[in-house]
Amino acid sequence: MNGEIYRVAGPVVTVAGIKPKMYDVVKVGHEGLMGEVIRIEGEKAIVQVYEDTSGIKPGEPVANTGMPLSVELGPGLLESIYDGIQRPLEVLQQKMGDFIERGVTANGLTREKKWEFTPTVSKGDSVKGGDIIGVVQETPNLEHKIMVPPRKSGTVEDIKSGKFVVDETVCVLSDGSELSLMQKWPVRDPRPVGKKLSPTKPLVTGQRILDGMFPVAKGGTAAIPGPFGSGKTVTQQQLAKWSDTDIVVYIGCGERGNEMADVLNEFPELEDPKTGRPLMERTVLIANTSNMPVAAREASVYTGITIAEYYRDMGYDVSLMADSTSRWAEAMREISSRLEEMPGEEGYPAYLSARLSEFYERAGAVHSLAGLDGSITVIGAVSPPGGDFSEPVTQNTLRIVKVFWALDAKLSQKRHFPAIDWLSSYSLYKDRLAGWFTENVGSDWNELRDNAMDILQEEAELQEIVQLVGSDALPEDQQLTLEIARMLREYFLQQNAFHPVDTFCPFDRQYKLLKSVSRFGEKAIDKMEHGVPINKIMEMESKDELAKVKYEEDFDAALETIMAKMDEEFTKLGGN
Amino acid sequence: MTKEYKTIVDIAGPLIFLEKTEPVGYGELVQINLPDGTTKRGQVLDTSADMVVVQVFEGTQGLNDESGVVFSGETIKLPVAKDLLGRILSGSGEPLDGGPRIIPEKRVDVNGASMNPYSRRPPEEFIQTGISTIDGTNTLVRGQKLPIFSGSGLPHNEIALQIARQAKVPGSEEEFAVVFAAMGITNEEAQSFMEDFEKTGALERATVFLNLADDPAVERIITPRMALTAAEYLAYEHDMHVLVILTDITNYCEALRQMGAAREEVPGRRGYPGYMYTDLASLYERAGVIKGNKGSVTQFSILTMPGDDITHPIPDLSGYITEGQIVVSRELHRKGIYPPINVLPSLSRLMNSGIGEGKTREDHKAVSDQLYAGYAEGRDLRGLVAIVGKESLSVRDQRILEFADLFEDRFVRQAKDEDRNIEDTLGIAWEILSELPEAQLTRIDNKFIDKYHPAHQNAE
Numbered sequence A: 001m002n003g004e005i006y007r008v009a010g011p012v013v014t015v016a017g018i019k020p021k022m023y024d025v026v027k028v029g030h031e032g033l034m035g036e037v038i039r040i041e042g043e044k045a046i047v048q049v050y051e052d053t054s055g056i057k058p059g060e061p062v063a064n065t066g067m068p069l070s071v072e073l074g075p076g077l078l079e080s081i082y083d084g085i086q087r088p089l090e091v092l093q094q095k096m097g098d099f100i101e102r103g104v105t106a107n108g109l110t111r112e113k114k115w116e117f118t119p120t121v122s123k124g125d126s127v128k129g130g131d132i133i134g135v136v137q138e139t140p141n142l143e144h145k146i147m148v149p150p151r152k153s154g155t156v157e158d159i160k161s162g163k164f165v166v167d168e169t170v171c172v173l174s175d176g177s178e179l180s181l182m183q184k185w186p187v188r189d190p191r192p193v194g195k196k197l198s199p200t201k202p203l204v205t206g207q208r209i210l211d212g213m214f215p216v217a218k219g220g221t222a223a224i225p226g227p228f229g230s231g232k233t234v235t236q237q238q239l240a241k242w243s244d245t246d247i248v249v250y251i252g253c254g255e256r257g258n259e260m261a262d263v264l265n266e267f268p269e270l271e272d273p274k275t276g277r278p279l280m281e282r283t284v285l286i287a288n289t290s291n292m293p294v295a296a297r298e299a300s301v302y303t304g305i306t307i308a309e310y311y312r313d314m315g316y317d318v319s320l321m322a323d324s325t326s327r328w329a330e331a332m333r334e335i336s337s338r339l340e341e342m343p344g345e346e347g348y349p350a351y352l353s354a355r356l357s358e359f360y361e362r363a364g365a366v367h368s369l370a371g372l373d374g375s376i377t378v379i380g381a382v383s384p385p386g387g388d389f390s391e392p393v394t395q396n397t398l399r400i401v402k403v404f405w406a407l408d409a410k411l412s413q414k415r416h417f418p419a420i421d422w423l424s425s426y427s428l429y430k431d432r433l434a435g436w437f438t439e440n441v442g443s444d445w446n447e448l449r450d451n452a453m454d455i456l457q458e459e460a461e462l463q464e465i466v467q468l469v470g471s472d473a474l475p476e477d478q479q480l481t482l483e484i485a486r487m488l489r490e491y492f493l494q495q496n497a498f499h500p501v502d503t504f505c506p507f508d509r510q511y512k513l514l515k516s517v518s519r520f521g522e523k524a525i526d527k528m529e530h531g532v533p534i535n536k537i538m539e540m541e542s543k544d545e546l547a548k549v550k551y552e553e554d555f556d557a558a559l560e561t562i563m564a565k566m567d568e569e570f571t572k573l574g575g576n
Numbered sequence B: 001m002t003k004e005y006k007t008i009v010d011i012a013g014p015l016i017f018l019e020k021t022e023p024v025g026y027g028e029l030v031q032i033n034l035p036d037g038t039t040k041r042g043q044v045l046d047t048s049a050d051m052v053v054v055q056v057f058e059g060t061q062g063l064n065d066e067s068g069v070v071f072s073g074e075t076i077k078l079p080v081a082k083d084l085l086g087r088i089l090s091g092s093g094e095p096l097d098g099g100p101r102i103i104p105e106k107r108v109d110v111n112g113a114s115m116n117p118y119s120r121r122p123p124e125e126f127i128q129t130g131i132s133t134i135d136g137t138n139t140l141v142r143g144q145k146l147p148i149f150s151g152s153g154l155p156h157n158e159i160a161l162q163i164a165r166q167a168k169v170p171g172s173e174e175e176f177a178v179v180f181a182a183m184g185i186t187n188e189e190a191q192s193f194m195e196d197f198e199k200t201g202a203l204e205r206a207t208v209f210l211n212l213a214d215d216p217a218v219e220r221i222i223t224p225r226m227a228l229t230a231a232e233y234l235a236y237e238h239d240m241h242v243l244v245i246l247t248d249i250t251n252y253c254e255a256l257r258q259m260g261a262a263r264e265e266v267p268g269r270r271g272y273p274g275y276m277y278t279d280l281a282s283l284y285e286r287a288g289v290i291k292g293n294k295g296s297v298t299q300f301s302i303l304t305m306p307g308d309d310i311t312h313p314i315p316d317l318s319g320y321i322t323e324g325q326i327v328v329s330r331e332l333h334r335k336g337i338y339p340p341i342n343v344l345p346s347l348s349r350l351m352n353s354g355i356g357e358g359k360t361r362e363d364h365k366a367v368s369d370q371l372y373a374g375y376a377e378g379r380d381l382r383g384l385v386a387i388v389g390k391e392s393l394s395v396r397d398q399r400i401l402e403f404a405d406l407f408e409d410r411f412v413r414q415a416k417d418e419d420r421n422i423e424d425t426l427g428i429a430w431e432i433l434s435e436l437p438e439a440q441l442t443r444i445d446n447k448f449i450d451k452y453h454p455a456h457q458n459a460e
């Protein structure tokens, strides 16, 4: 049904004469700008427009597509970079150059490439929503499973094999429905699953403070709040690079263009530690940067999570990073205030907390409709104004997520990276994952970690005393505690994302490193109890050399040499 | 097009409300003819079949319902041509230097379209500013947006000028063009910039936009957009490396706040509009380099932090968008150190891509990290010394304390015309680092210590 524009105020356009459903996608004005109905008031509909509305006039035509905002799901998603409404940025560049003009549409999936489809069902098989009817090798390492769209079922009447473009029919069901390699799904609806499971495996990230101290489970949720410059983006990118996951969906939501360019530049060159293939081959990027339209920014998060769900349904482990969820919340606020809705806390709409929990609720480990195990781990960056965690987005997020990585400006200013505050961060998965760690990392891993944590806690208490009397006034055993804590911080917790070796630390190295510091601690305490003065212990060369072992390509050999030297030095210290 | 409406029904602050117009485009440029024959300009903020809201740039003083309003049928545009270089224009793009009007090669929408992230080339060319605290520890690269966060009365202008004078890409002959936009600064400040430009000959390759303290605040909303439009034109159509200096972002944000209040919007944090992040991003993100294009837009803007408070919404939202910040410190300024840059809260996010082997030097990153670690610890100890006295520090801590002093005195401090090259800067860094016990240089790979540590040099 066609109508016309009544009013234009920035990204919010009021339309008369269409009789839409909520969330219908409409084409606004002579240029057909894409928008979405977000409120219906009697005869008028209010539309958020995903593109710039400058120059658009009342009276211009509006057409309703009658469809909700949807994404195209099928082979070709991997290695793509999309804007918030799944327009491929590469195609936009070909169509209009280096600056994004408006009114251009582009398919989410290319219609130019033919994919080799191998069916896995035969004529006469009965299939239901989520079942796999065949496979396409999307990248050398990823078998893309072609599924019956949820809520469809029937008997296979016809099934083809060979090379197809994504929208060609490859399968016909008894009810007449024609299936192709691609399906469409409305982004605001979670894709259905068979059953939600409780997560039991960690997402192994190669980041010591994350894996070691505050692990997130595959299928879990984590938030990483911090003021500007504290390391949200670097941490998210580290996770995107090194996590042991099949698929990464990375959403640059209202952040910098150069950061996305960086990912695009770097990921094709980096190797997936699991498969040795270029990282880009497992990655889908959504880039709706801060200067791109704010309504499309609001949509970007949904576009991303829908793509993540689609790969999860094939039985893959997906991790999704959203940088930053605060910009998404602000997009909601901007739209809401244009609608003159009653503002809640700090001007955010009253539904902020509901939207946040609906989003994180789409994470999880599941049995898919086809009965396969898949998961989505969601990691959201939060950008609190002034770095103050008491603000609504941080607080509402913390009520939902199970892992909290608190970034601290005091640490980042000292260039202690990752600037994650070990005292206030937490992981509620620690206990549930304990069994996995015992089995896969080391039988004493949980203990080692808890001891390290205790020492760091004790350090914090001792530091308060030091601030009053100076460290020399402390008894020797406490001075030693401070030294061990310093080693834990500098040798273990600190990790340089830009160092070619240190950027990724496999679990066995994490274990050996922590074990070495712990062994130093035990021996040093023993020596001290046997009368060796602390300054002798402080002067041990091997202790200082241990600081740099994490930079060594040949870690094991280097560590062995240092630890042998340490034993020697301890022996020389004597004692009674 | 040229129809004049005399249908103003309401005037509030900088806004006018009109009825019974033909359809008017959102964001259209508007001319208002006052009864006394003068004209003002404005922009459409809200347009519907019943009512049009216009924001008047020069303020609504003297306006009444007798005033006529003409809609231009197009959004605000800047006439661009290569002749923009060497020109001084008003905050809304009118010549102020007595020169002729710019004969436009074309007219470009000042809002600019968003650069496609796919088209961006990650900035990585090291710009040597000759200032150690920038080159050594907060390196600037071509296409970066790196503002100065300062406070009133601090020498941010001197620093900006020193950078404008000294900035170069070592080994490259290309020169910078400068686009300078004053937003609400005093005439005196503006003059000191102009004189310096003139003295150094920079004016010939500069375009200046002046919106001074006594110019209308609303005009400030378009001044930086004019400047960035000029910069993009020079960079992407004439392959120039453009350094954009916007000063003062704080005045710009105050104008935004004033506009929001006039529109009776629900204010966000501390009274600033809820969309200020997005608005500022529409300025700052207009920096960068494009694949396959020779030019670049680098932004080095000035922002004075109200009350020296970095958590104030203006620096806070800026810091969330820009690629770092150079923080000018009142404490160092009081100690008589120029440039009083406090490196600890300062940051260059693009430093890592601009330094290292083949760009600056292989040990650069490690040296910088070590300087930070040492200086941060030294400053912490200063606080402790004030309570417990120097004597109760361990020997290790005493040396770190001394290191912090050396760092300020040797590395930070330099003369206003002292142009240090990167080798000088790294040399000074090693000299002061060698005052620390070697075992404590835990951020530096042993191979760099062997190669660059002064103690090792002497041994050879």
Ligand SMILES: Nc1ncnc2c1ncn2[C@@H]1O[C@H](COP(=O)(O)OP(=O)(O)O)[C@@H](O)[C@H]1O
Residues within 6 Å of the ligand: A226, A227, A228, A229, A230, A231, A232, A233, A234, A235, A412, A417, A418, A419, A495, A496, A497, A498, B347, B348, B349, B350
């Ligand atoms: N793990 C890390 N290792 C080394 N440097 C880091 C690390 N994390 C952050 N940084 C430094 O901090 C800067 C800011 O980090 P970033 O992630 O961009 O902050 P945010 O997203 O919180 O604003 C980076 O440019 C980098 O220099």
Ligand SMILES: [Mg+2]
Residues within 6 Å of the ligand: A232, A233, A234, A255, A323
């Ligand atoms: Mg960030």
